Amino acid sequence: MVSLIAKHALSGQAPLALQDLHFQIEDLGPITSIAPFNGQESALNAVLEAGHGLRFPVPNTSTQQAVAKLLWSGRGQAFLVGVAPDARLAAHAAVTDQSDGWVTLGLEGARAEAVLARLVAVDLRLTACPVGASLRAQVQHIPALIHRAAPQVFHIMVMRSFGQSAWHEVSEAMRGVAAR
């Protein structure tokens, strides 16, 4: 039996710190997409409450219980991150492991908003994008899920194959902001 070695899409990438800005790879643990079947939303919510203490998020938001988070990720879909999914969810939703398919980049700092303003055509200021917000947008032209984990912390999730490009775009924008 061949033993496969898991390799991160950005393995070996060192964190980048420029002045107060900090950029690094985040490990959110397991990532599972949860897409409720038609008419199963309330049954799914009951299982989510029982198994994870979470409710399915409304668009552009997330719900959290300790390390478990449910991030809205598109129409009729959310990503469960941090914990393995309760087996009972599969009766009410399409449950798909996405752990190796996505790369999460963490951007932290008082000027993180200014960095992302160069890349994302959505208002990410705290008033329009509160802590917990989880929205789909493009980083340059890369489809991404942007989650505000804390007032000065953004998690940028992109598909694995875009990891290197997303790292490049954000780090270049960081250099631009830091040079001002």
Place this chain on the structure above:
Amino acid sequence: MRLSCPLCGPRDRREFYYYGSDDYLNRPHSDPQADASSGGWSDAWEDYLHLRDNPAGRLRDLWYHEGGCGAWLAVTRDTSTHQVFDVALVVDLKGKAGS
């Protein structure tokens, strides 16, 4: 041009992929017996595939929010003033008359 996605909110037009007229929502029914004699072709299919209105004014067409939530949208807009009247989720139109 900006479209207000019912899920994501107002977004730039570049996040959206244009598909075409909302005629695509009205796919003709297939009738196996009638198809056997006509070879599957009918005036309804002719209309569905080839005939489009080209109004200077209000029209509804389909857009895909590929840079966002991945929803199909029915956008009602005016081709002469560029005003956008309404953006609706196609999934919510399912089963409604005339959609």
